[in-house]
Amino acid sequence: MGVRARAAHHQQPRQRSTALVLVPLALIAVITVVDLRSPTNIHLGPLLVIAPALTPSFAGPRLTALVGGLAIAAQVLIAFLHGGFTTSNHIAQIVALTALCALIVTFTAIRDHRVRQLARAQSVAEAAQRALLRPLPERIGPLEIATMYLAAEEETQIGGDLYTATRTRDGTRMLIGDVRGKGLAAVGESALLVSAFRLIAAQHDTLADLASTLDHNVGRYLVDFAQESGDTAEHFITAVLVDLPDDEPVAHLTNCGHPPPLLLRDGRTLAVDSVPAAPPLGVHALGDGKYPNESVPFDVGDTLLLYTDGVTEARDQTGEFYPLGERAAHWTKCSPEALVNHVRRDLLAHVGRRLNDDAAVIAVRRAEPTTVHPTEPGRESVGSQSSGSRPGPPAGPPAPR
Known part of the structure; x- marks a missing residue:
């Protein structure tokens, strides 16, 4: 299995779970609606960070960045409609959310890079095993x-x-x-x-x-x-x-x-x-x-x-x-x-x-005696546990012992 194929194999569970992206998207929508319907002295916007924080568990850096961008956009919308975009409180929330999303995306990218490194190392180990323990x-x-x-x-x-x-x-x-x-x-x-x-x-x-x-x-x-x-x-x-x-x-x-x-x-x-x-x-x-x-x-x-x-x-x-x-x-x-x-x-x-x-x-x-096909001394027979073919039926009855 090649390095790319092995990396893809490691990431298959995440790829199969991309439908879970609906969870952070739903969180963004719910938090935004609830915040907008709450009194102006109640700020639920900081909870938006939960959405990009959950995304790396089943997605890569690109999808995490997309969810983070949507969370930041939701925070900007809340600031515009709920108290004013230029208030110090909303500006601080937007800056903090942006910084946290950037960190989450960075660490997700580092994690995926290490997954690829691990896949490459395992590919080398498999090659060594095939050479040593055929x-x-x-x-x-x-x-x-x-x-x-x-x-x-x-x-x-x-x-x-x-x-x-x-x-x-x-x-x-x-x-x-x-x-x-x-x-x-x-x-x-x-x-x-x-x-x-x-x-x-x-x-x-x-x-x-x-x-x-x-x-x-x-x-x-x-x-x-x-x-x-x-x-x-x-x-x-x-x-x-x-x-x-x-x-x-x-x-x-x-x-x-x-x-x-x-x-x-x-x-x-x-x-x-x-x-x-x-x-x-x-x-x-x-x-x-x-x-x-x-x-x-x-x-x-x-x-x-x-x-x-x-x-x-x-x-x-x-x-x-x-x-x-x-x-x-x-x-x-x-x-x-x-x-x-x-x-x-x-x-x-x-x-x-x-x-x-x-x-x-x-x-x-x-096993029962069969016709043994001559093999050059010092060379292993062709075959493997996974794909070796068994010989045909015996040519005659077993030799008496």
């Missing part, structure tokens, strides 16, 4: 996918959480991660890891080797981010790498200091935490540089739920954490899209509509 396809090979991203900072749609996926020769590799920090300050570090993953994900035979390479390369640049920002705290990124072969009912995972994924199967929710998590990416000096690789069964109908700690550490008004595993157990039969929608609504209801940290979720379900 929507994942609804289907990649035998996998059905749905994602959710909730930014903690108001008026932004991006932050320190990240996810991406790419095709390899015989499967799909996915990444979900969380940069230390949140909001726009963490966007640069998120972009660094996402770009590195997209570039080299298909060049390594195992996730352990891929994690080691990401740790080595990302760590060098995180130091540069820290020096540029003057932040003395340590910079790192927690992440989970997932390798999902097309023709094997298994999921390979490497956990780099991230909350363990959940496996949804037969009405149960299992935490994939049998292998201890390695240190986060960017702090390879804390470990031996080796990352463990875990394999878990991931058969047709199973759903893998990847998430960031912004989900599980979200608190309600009593300080209770969001019980993702417990809630997800009720939705194990849902499609990935329905599951993600359930989590979104339930999470926002739990925290009272306001998150204190960025939150991201990926739901991946292995």
Whole structure:
């Protein structure tokens, strides 16, 4: 959405409410008539300022100026017909009303200018989000996918959480991660890891080797981010790498200091935490540089739920954490899209509509085998959550397991 379109979107409620201009016009008429019918020692003209003061709530500076001009004209009419135009009292009322109307119009113009600035900033944020977090396809090979991203900072749609996926020769590799920090300050570090993953994900035979390479390369640049920002705290990124072969009912995972994924199967929710998590990416000096690789069964109908700690550490008004595993157990039969929608609504209801940290979720379900169209390794499949097209029906019966 362009800047002008976004500004127009912000101003649509005001534009749809321009019929409310009848309210200040009616006030001007009523106050004028009542003042003219009142004794000369009663002055209701100062009440005319109410009309231009109400107008900015539903109109822009031009309509506000028009209403203000009508209020001033009404005050002049009252002065001419009710006591004399040249009396000091009427002159003072006209001058004061003119000054107040000018101030109201000025502040209305400033407000609209800031609305346009906000629209421009949001347009830039959306462009950054599209470049960094391109929507994942609804289907990649035998996998059905749905994602959710909730930014903690108001008026932004991006932050320190990240996810991406790419095709390899015989499967799909996915990444979900969380940069230390949140909001726009963490966007640069998120972009660094996402770009590195997209570039080299298909060049390594195992996730352990891929994690080691990401740790080595990302760590060098995180130091540069820290020096540029003057932040003395340590910079790192927690992440989970997932390798999902097309023709094997298994999921390979490497956990780099991230909350363990959940496996949804037969009405149960299992935490994939049998292998201890390695240190986060960017702090390879804390470990031996080796990352463990875990394999878990991931058969047709199973759903893998990847998430960031912004989900599980979200608190309600009593300080209770969001019980993702417990809630997800009720939705194990849902499609990935329905599951993600359930989590979104339930999470926002739990925290009272306001998150204190960025939150991201990926739901991946292995569907019935279909014909997998070859995709160049290292490139993402074409599609998006909003407009991705699903493949046709299977060419034949499922292969026996």
